[in-house]
Amino acid sequence: MSVNTSVVGFPRIGAQRELKQVIERYWKGQSSLNQVRETARALRKQHWLTQHSAGVDLIPSNDFSYYDQMLDTAMLLGAVPARYRNLGLSPEDTMFAMGRGYQGAQGDVTALPMKKWFTTNYHYLVPEIEESAHIELSSSKPFDEFSEAQALGILTKPVIIGPYTFLKLARGPQGEHLTYDMGLINAIAGVYAQVLQRFIDLGALWVQFDEPYLVMDKADGDIELFKSLYSRILPARTSANGSVRLLLQTYFGHVADCYETLKLYGFDGIGLDLVEGRDENLEALARYGAGQDATIFAGVVSGRNIWRNDYVRSLGLLDAVKEVADKVVVSTACSLLHVPFSIEGETGLGTAVCDHFAFAVEKLGELCDVAALVEQDQVERDTSPILAVNQALFDGTRVSANPSVQSRLSCLDERDFVRQPQRSDRQKIQGAELGLPLLPTTTIGSFPQTREIRAERARLRKAEISQSEYDQFIATSIDDVIERQEQVGLDVLVHGEFERNDMVEYFGQQLEGFLFTQQAWVQSYGTRCVKPPIIWGDVSRTQPMTVRWSAYAQGRTQHLVKGMLTGPVTILNWSWPREDISRQMQTQQLALAIRDEVLDLEAAGIKIIQIDEAALREKLPLRRSHWHKDYLDWAVAAFRLVHSGVKASTQIHTHMCYSEFNDIIEDIDAMDADVISFEASRSDLTVLDAIEKAHFATEAGPGVYDIHSPRIPSREEIETRIRAILSKMRPEQVWINPDCGLKTRANAETWPSLEHMVAAAQHIRQELV
Known part of the structure; x- marks a missing residue:
């Protein structure tokens, strides 16, 4: 039988x-x-x-x-x-x-x-x-x-x-x-x-x-x-x-x-x-x-x-x-x-x-x-x-190791994972260099990927338009979103990420070692689907990936514009990883590639660089006894490797979403970023208690409204959330931002919500000054 x-x-x-x-x-x-x-x-x-x-x-x-x-x-x-x-x-x-x-x-x-x-x-x-x-x-x-x-x-x-x-x-x-x-x-x-x-x-x-x-x-x-x-x-x-x-x-x-x-x-x-x-x-x-x-x-x-x-x-x-x-x-x-x-x-x-x-x-x-x-x-x-x-x-013949990548990994030492000077000193330097107001307002990075944007990308893929025509379309889109952010009154702007199809796939397409599918969609939540790239071999970067459009956006405004990157742990966790080598080794390969990009952005005059680690918590072992040895020790170290080489005046941000943060809040602090934004509105800001208890040293922007819902929050609603944040955090430590990127939202929801967010922050800022 x-x-x-x-x-x-x-x-x-x-x-x-x-x-x-x-x-x-x-x-x-x-x-x-x-x-x-x-x-x-x-x-x-x-x-x-x-x-x-x-x-x-x-x-x-x-x-x-x-x-x-x-x-x-x-x-x-x-x-x-x-x-x-x-x-x-x-x-x-x-x-x-x-x-x-x-x-x-x-x-x-x-x-x-x-x-x-x-x-x-x-x-x-x-x-x-x-x-x-x-x-x-x-x-x-x-x-x-x-x-x-x-x-x-x-x-x-x-x-x-x-x-x-x-x-x-x-x-x-x-x-x-x-x-x-x-x-x-x-x-x-x-x-x-x-x-x-x-x-x-x-x-x-x-x-x-x-x-x-x-x-x-x-x-x-x-x-x-x-x-x-x-x-x-x-x-x-x-x-x-x-x-x-x-x-x-x-x-x-x-x-x-x-x-x-x-x-x-x-x-x-x-x-x-x-x-x-x-x-x-x-x-x-x-x-x-x-x-x-x-x-x-x-x-x-x-x-x-x-x-x-x-x-x-x-x-x-x-x-x-x-x-x-x-x-x-x-x-x-x-x-x-x-x-x-x-x-x-x-x-x-x-x-x-x-x-x-x-x-x-x-x-x-x-x-x-x-x-x-x-x-x-x-x-x-x-x-x-x-x-x-x-x-x-x-039989072990599927791929061969990349000697250059292996050489870089073998040369790493403890100094590559430590940024100098310490964060408290950097915060003073950055405060003087950046000149931001109390409760600075920003977004997480992406703006709505409208039907028009997706259509232009499809036209380029089908060779219906030239690369120069597409580039002009992206430049115009960036011009528009920079102008609208200035009109709304945001303090730190972003370029909108219109050229990016996905926060992981976009980077994978410019890195050696990745493969891509046509229809390999997986449900993420509700009707939201993702198409993870496949890590096939050793990963390396051959040329800058984001510098052109970040530098272009910064050149169109007097405001600070964040450079936007996806971190190595998130790229790994939101890809299909290899099974023939360890996840730690794959993450270090990715970290070296993103480190090169960070340094190129800094050299291009980008003073704030956000390295998203939205998926850091995602692969945390379910048994607490395995947290550090089997994951956090090398995951946190990989993030530190990415940003340890920048100047003290360059402000490093990161972002995390839709996970339980409370029990790893000290590990998040140990990532040694200067600012972190994270999802909080759907969890009723429960992470604030952990932040207060841990004496969290990183400046933070707990999300003040939920971007995964089409509803538009009122100014009063957002003010209530900001006051809840300030009851647990010092004003000098707080940033004001939505929960996550705005890629999946429509313009009709996005701009009124941001107007209400900025108005709420400015109103409370006046009370604090």
Whole structure:
């Protein structure tokens, strides 16, 4: 009997980003809600049939979402704050209001906070549970989608964010951690029990509860919370109408510290990540066993990278699992949401390159290959043509090292990572040199990438216009945005980044060692998709990348203009990194390239240089014991390497967004930037307490309004936020800026918001002088 296969989750945006496009048309009034629903139905059908045709046995349903699965779960539980319910909108529009805010005839509400989904570049909406919340089964979405697939002849494995993860990630109305009283626990568990009962009635064989929060360090009471929930849920697997098997799916790390509890509770299946939590999960499995009736879902196919699976490595892992467990399913390690749809159509890379990559569709084939191979004996494996083709990809001949890059790395010493003089001395020098007012106002860097800008870039790509014509268009766009910033009254300007398609891809296209795809889009949040470049070989810079347009913009104004760069850690984390060398080495290569650019910007007369590290927190290990040795020590050092060579009078900025900063605030300070801006409005400025407690030495600009929402904040609203900032920080330390870059916003929202921001800062500045 062959080994079964399982997929944790599948991408939902569509091969051509169909979901994104129809939803955004709906937001603009160019399509109907019924058109959105029909597109969604068609995509679900396509994705189920694709997995079924590939031979996957346990195909997920309810992994689809218009916006975010955590948001869907909140709506399933009825955890919708009153301010959104009171808008009186359709379920879909209520969800969109929670995800992106609402400002219209029905009211004016801001969006829920948004955070990174563990160590990915995917963002989830943080559920808010009010004290008055009435938790009850409030949505039929999981059951409707199961029935949709059933009508196609496909019996799916419904997927729902588990109750433990949901409660650990949810917050109260002020962003506070929840108090897990028995009333809330019983209500949540009761809904999940009802879910299982409904799926029994519908004929489901398996239901998957995703519990990735189990891979985190455990706080006091966490295991008791887990037990309290599941002791009430597990009995619901059986009813008078039959039974259903419950899969507890974990991913992004190991559950060694709670595996014994999971085994003792008698789950029908336990999903283990054998990519990111390999050693610890295998050790726990060997120590405690699998249980007589439990199935181990062995996650050996990565859902986090685009490189081909090494079948020999996966077979070794599966052989180890089979020594302990009688029942084994070959599974993806996590949802395939985090990889592009398919390599098909990537005609620009060539077969020899594409052979090394597996996107979501290709990973389905890998699952089935590995499942077939694991049942073979060693003789059959040794003669398997499938295994031979796979192993030829890992013979070490894919790329050769760049001698120049390797030489630079070998010459680095401690002095290259320390900037002189110390920051307190630099701040005095910069204060005299730059002459900025109290509470200086600025933006994060990008301005709206309008349809016209994207069209001109496309025309250049298609050779419909010359490079000189395109350059003139960019120059005119910069002239316009400089003039408008001056009119608004901003103190430190930016050139707008109109020539840049993406804050990572733009740099990758000018660096040696990168490859680029045509359609390899991945969902970041809501309808926002990104197309990460691929790090193929050693990285180096051959010529300046940003100096021309930064210097041009500075020449068009008497105001200071920031030079805008993306930092090495963010470029790494928002690319598909190599797997044949360490991430630390790749980051140092990138740091040397960006360091060269920083020095060239300084030489061109740019006095303020922003080096964005938006993704610094993103790959922080989930276990605190691994934070520094395995990540922060070398990530912070790489940033310091980038800017350590500039003059004391050159002001170095950085930017971070949509992560929890509080517990690494001292490490952020240790990056030794002069100024940092970061997302704060969606988290209600909770980072201010950490800044105050840590005696944060870096000047800082906590974002005063949310740019991921189309609503326009009032001057009074922004003044309230500035006053909250000043209650925790010295005025001399504070900058005023939006949460993030303005690339995705429209001009109609951008300029009124900035006018209100500048007016608010100037009003409070007058009070302080």
